[in-house]
Amino acid sequence: MRKLLIRSAVFLGGFGFIAGSVLFALAYFTVDIPDANAYVNSQSTIIQYSNGEEIGRVGTQNRQIVPLAKIPLNVRHAVLAAEDRNFYSNRAFSVTGILRAVVNNLRGGSLQGGSTITQQYAKTAFLTPSRTIQRKIKELVISIKLENQLSKDQIFESYLNTIYFGRGSYGVMTASQQYFNRNVDQLTNSQAAIIASILRSPGLYDPAFKEGNLERLQARFDYVKEGMIEAGWLDEEAAAKMKFPTIAPRSTSGQLSGPKGHIIEAVTKELAKLGFSQEQLLVGGLVIKTTLDQKAQQSAVDAVNKFYPSKAPENLRIGLVAIRPGTGEIVALYGGRDYLQRQLSDATQSIALAGSTFKPFAIIAALEQGIPLTSVWNGDSPQTFDDLGKPYIVSNYGDEGWGQVDLMYATKHSINTIFVPLGIKVGPAAVVDVARRAGIPESVAMIPTPSVVLGVASPRVIDVANSYATFAAQGIKSKPYLVSQVIGSNKGVLYEGKQETQEVFSKEVMADLTYALKGTITGGTGAAALALGRPAAGKTGTSQSNASAWFSAYTPQLAASVALFRDSASESLNGIGGLTSVTGGTFPARIWTAFMKGALKGEPVMDFPAPSNIGGLDPVVMTSGGKQKPKP
Numbered sequence: 156m157r158k159l160l161i162r163s164a165v166f167l168g169g170f171g172f173i174a175g176s177v178l179f180a181l182a183y184f185t186v187d188i189p190d191a192n193a194y195v196n197s198q199s200t201i202i203q204y205s206n207g208e209e210i211g212r213v214g215t216q217n218r219q220i221v222p223l224a225k226i227p228l229n230v231r232h233a234v235l236a237a238e239d240r241n242f243y244s245n246r247a248f249s250v251t252g253i254l255r256a257v258v259n260n261l262r263g264g265s266l267q268g269g270s271t272i273t274q275q276y277a278k279t280a281f282l283t284p285s286r287t288i289q290r291k292i293k294e295l296v297i298s299i300k301l302e303n304q305l306s307k308d309q310i311f312e313s314y315l316n317t318i319y320f321g322r323g324s325y326g327v328m329t330a331s332q333q334y335f336n337r338n339v340d341q342l343t344n345s346q347a348a349i350i351a352s353i354l355r356s357p358g359l360y361d362p363a364f365k366e367g368n369l370e371r372l373q374a375r376f377d378y379v380k381e382g383m384i385e386a387g388w389l390d391e392e393a394a395a396k397m398k399f400p401t402i403a404p405r406s407t408s409g410q411l412s413g414p415k416g417h418i419i420e421a422v423t424k425e426l427a428k429l430g431f432s433q434e435q436l437l438v439g440g441l442v443i444k445t446t447l448d449q450k451a452q453q454s455a456v457d458a459v460n461k462f463y464p465s466k467a468p469e470n471l472r473i474g475l476v477a478i479r480p481g482t483g484e485i486v487a488l489y490g491g492r493d494y495l496q497r498q499l500s501d502a503t504q505s506i507a508l509a510g511s512t513f514k515p516f517a518i519i520a521a522l523e524q525g526i527p528l529t530s531v532w533n534g535d536s537p538q539t540f541d542d543l544g545k546p547y548i549v550s551n552y553g554d555e556g557w558g559q560v561d562l563m564y565a566t567k568h569s570i571n572t573i574f575v576p577l578g579i580k581v582g583p584a585a586v587v588d589v590a591r592r593a594g595i596p597e598s599v600a601m602i603p604t605p606s607v608v609l610g611v612a613s614p615r616v617i618d619v620a621n622s623y624a625t626f627a628a629q630g631i632k633s634k635p636y637l638v639s640q641v642i643g644s645n646k647g648v649l650y651e652g653k654q655e656t657q658e659v660f661s662k663e664v665m666a667d668l669t670y671a672l673k674g675t676i677t678g679g680t681g682a683a684a685l686a687l688g689r690p691a692a693g694k695t696g697t698s699q700s701n702a703s704a705w706f707s708a709y710t711p712q713l714a715a716s717v718a719l720f721r722d723s724a725s726e727s728l729n730g731i732g733g734l735t736s737v738t739g740g741t742f743p744a745r746i747w748t749a750f751m752k753g754a755l756k757g758e759p760v761m762d763f764p765a766p767s768n769i770g771g772l773d774p775v776v777m778t779s780g781g782k783q784k785p786k787p
Contacts, residue, residue, distance in 0.1 A: 198440030198644065202422050204449040205639065211410045211419045214437045218325040221339060223312035229344050230327055232389070233351035234315065236382030237375075239272040243307050273301055276314040320350065321357025321364070322405060330354075336403050344393060345400040348379045363405030373399060414456050416494020418447065418637075421503055425637050429650060440644035445637050446484035446652070451477060451713075454753025455487040462745045464732030470722045471731060474501035474616035475746065476635075477715035477754065478624040482654050483633030485617075486713060487754060503617045506599075507703040507720035509610030510739070511569045512619050512696035515626065516589040517608040518566065518671060520581040522664045523589075527770025528563040528671055530777050532573040540575055542605050549575045549609075552697065552738075561774060566671040567679030569695060571609060578608035580777065592659040594621035594632055610696060613724070619707050620716035623693070626668060627709035629764070630660030663767035670766035676708065683744035684708060687751050689760045695739030701727045706743035711761040713754060717743040 199214035223231075235242055270278065274295070301310060320330035327350060331339040334353070335346050342350065352375040353360045362369040380397055383389035411419055422443060423436060435441065455475050464471065475489040490500030499505055521530075534557030537550040551557070551571050557564075565573040578586050583603035590601060590612075599614045601607055617635060625632040634655040641650035672692035675681040680695040684706070693708020702724045707716035719728060719742055728737035 200436045200439060200441040200443060202419055202443045202445060204445060204447050204452065206449055207444070208449050210445070210447070211415050213410070213419055213423055218316065219328040220316050220440070221326065221328045223308055223315070225340060226312075226315055226327060227340055227342065227347070228388075230339055230342055230347040230350065231311070231315070232383055232386070233344075233347040233379055234327075234354070235272075236386060236388065237351040237355065237379045238275070240382060240386055242272045242311065245271060272314050273310055276310060276317060277301060318354050319357065320354050321361045334402050335400070343400065344389070345376075345397045348376050348383070348397065349400060349402065352376050352379050361405065362402055411494045413493055414489055414491065417490030417500045417502065418445075418452075418488055420494060420498070421488060421490070421500060422637050426641070429638065429641075431641070431650075441649070442642040443638060444640040444642070446479075446486065446639050447488065447637070448486045448754065450756070451487040451750075451754035454750050454756075455489045457753060458746045458749035459489055459492075461749055462742055464742060466733075467731055468721065470726070471728075472501040472505055472507075472720050472722070473718070473746070474505060474507075475715065475717045475750065476502045476617045476620040477713055477750070478617075478620050478633070478635055480624045480628035480709065480711070480714055481631050481633060481656065483621075483624075483635045483656070484639070484654075485635050485637050487715070487750070488617075488637075501616065501718075501720075503615060505720070506613040506615055507705075507718050508613050508698035508724055509619065510696035510698035510703055510705055511571075511574075511610055512694055512705045512707045512716070512739075513586075513590065513608060513610035513612065514566070514569065514574050515668060515672060515694055516586050516593065516622075517574055517578045517581065518562070518668055519589045519593075519660060519664055520585040521562070521577055522667050522769050523660075524581055524585075525770050526562075526577075526581070526777075527768070527772075527775060528561065528566075528667055528766075529770070529772055530562050530775045531559050532562065532565060532576065532777050534558055534560050534565060534570045534573050536572050538572045538575075540579060540605055547575070547605055559776070563671055563674060566694075567674040569675075569680050569697075574608050575605050576777075579605050583607050590622070592632065593625045594618060610698060616716050616718045619705065619718070620714060623707045623709050623716060624714035625659065626665060626672070626692070627711060627714045629662045629665045630658055632657050632659045662764070663769060666764045666767045667769050669763045672708070673763070680738070680740045681706060681708065681744055683740055684748045684751075687748050687755075689755070690762045691751070692763065693747075695744065697738040698724075701729045701737055704728055704737050704739045704741065704743050706739045706747045708747060710751065710755065711763060712758055713751065715747055715750060715754075717747045717750070719743055 198218050198220055199212040201212055202210045204210055316326040319325055320333070322333040324330045324333045327339045330350050331337055331342055334350065335342065349372070352372055355375070358364060360368055360372045360375055362372055376399060380389065380394055384391065384394055422445060426436060426443065455477070459473055459475065463473070472491070473489070475487065476485065477487040478484065479486050488502050490502040491497055534551070536554050536556045537548055540547045540549060549572050552569065557568065557570050560570070562573070562577070583605060586607050587601045587603045591597070595601070595614055595618050599612055599618060601612045621635050636652055638650070639652040640648060643649045669692045672694055673690065675694055676684045676691055681693055684691055684693065689710060691708050691710050693706060696705030696707065703718060703720040705716065705718045719737065721728065729735060731737050732742060734741055
């Protein structure tokens with residue numbers, strides 16, 4: 156019986172060896188090495204300001220490729236001491252390690268360890284993390300083929316740029332930055348030993364990750380140090396000077412946290428429209444230069460923070476967009492306080508009732524039809540007008556009556572009972588046409604009725620900012636854009652941003668419009684912007700029931716729009732920040748002014764063209780086209 160068992164065991168062992176050999180041979184001839192550089196050279200896409208300073212990164216991995224020659228010897232030796240001291244002399248895989256892993260697997264355990272650096276690189280770069288015999292065989296095949304095709308230095312360089320160090324960092328460069336706030340070539344011997352110690356299992360050794368890790372890391376640190384001494388890479392004197400270093404605290408913020416997350420998201424969406432695939436962005440190692448001005452962007456964030464209403468409701472939204480007139484370059488973009496808390500950008504995605512920011516469209520339509528700023532209208536309140544046979548009752552803010560005043564004065568004080576009949580006079584369809592030409596896209600619904608002039612439509616902040624940039628550019632409309640250049644991993648230019656412009660209004664009409672909108676600031680509802688200290692023109696906007704508040708204005712060099720609103724148009728802004736009534740002349744105008752001060756700091760003071768005085772300077776009395784309703 157015993158002999159039979161022995162024969163059976165031998166037979167089964169022999170059969171298993173033959174089967175294993177066949178399986179290995181089959182794998183060797185069928186498993187190809189993926190592009191050896193595709194993974195390790197996959198770097199985060201870097202997004203930059205127009206001056207080349209970094210905004211943030213996109214990509215599944217935070218990695219910066221470093222040539223082996225630029226990775227100092229103390230770092231290389233520390234990693235070798237920690238992971239594979241005989242790397243330069245051993246084979247692609249460890250036989251004893253594999254046998255130990257197989258035995259463990261046959262006993263019911265997971266397939267584990269015994270990996271050389273070559274195996275670790277093969278597993279990390281080309282294989283899934285699953286622990287099966289099939290994956291292990293693939294790992295061995297790829298390891299052997301790697302060593303047949305690449306030098307040890309090439310494999311080690313790829314490994315050092317591939318391996319995960321925790322804290323979202325891949326490779327020694329980003330690990331050095333995460334743990335010690337410095338580049339890899341600045342690491343001391345002690346810091347290099349820490350980096351090498353952590354890579355074995357960041358979850359077990361990062362001291363900021365969980366309790367007990369610090370003690371494990373200290374023991375591992377000593378192990379690595381002793382290994383360097385034994386290998387002759389570190390002398391006793393240098394080792395004696397190695398003290399356990401101070402490690403940077405773990406950051407809870409990510410690449411998309413804060414306001415910059417909205418910028419990164421907007422850039423990635425624009426790149427997608429330009430034809431760049433998600434894979435290119437995640438692993439392509441691209442450099443994206445944007446149109447954003449670092450000084451202006453910081454000023455936008457500072458302005459919102461400074462004037463953010465105290466004790467504001469959680470669903471208060473503030474959006475800001477600034478555009479360079481005549482080019483379409485988005486200079487600043489504020490889409491919200493924290494992208495990680497809310498992924499909807501209040502600058503480029505959210506919509507809000509436009510309110511009186513639409514009144515300039517009626518002024519343009521009037522000027523194009525020869526109706527001058529000197530035309531006189533009835534500003535009493537309330538008044539009733541005809542809306543396709545139905546009575547349309549219009550009141551001014553606070554129900555204030557102004558009597559007979561000209562269009563210039565009506566613009567300063569945003570008089571509804573003058574702008575509605577003005578819109579009726581020129582035709583609501585003409586107002587809509589002007590809005591479209593200025594920059595309000597077709598996606599924003601606008602119905603040509605008498606109410607359109609009061610901003611019952613709901614555009615995005617970027618739409619209004621672009622329209623006012625058209626005014627600032629003397630009638631030249633531009634397509635807004637964020638991406639100015641895309642540079643590939645080989646430093647070649649893959650895309651160059653192009654300005655798309657079109658003349659949509661005459662300079663004469665724009666000169667008169669700007670003259671009227673200057674009055675809003677010098678003696679009207681936008682007086683808060685006087686603090687800018689340079690010529691500016693713009694319009695406040697407050698929608699029905701104070702559901703939104705806007706300030707949109709421009710200088711010759713820059714146009715910007717700021718809006719405050721809540722998630723629903725049925726929710727009022729009144730009471731926020733201690734104000735009984737939140738209008739465009741309050742928080743929005745203050746934020747706009749503070750922003751422009753910072754954004755234009757150091758820029759020359761420029762003035763606007765003189766008015767053209769379309770229709771002459773003589774007053775022309777206009778009829779409202781409606782029946783005045785006596786005050787109750």
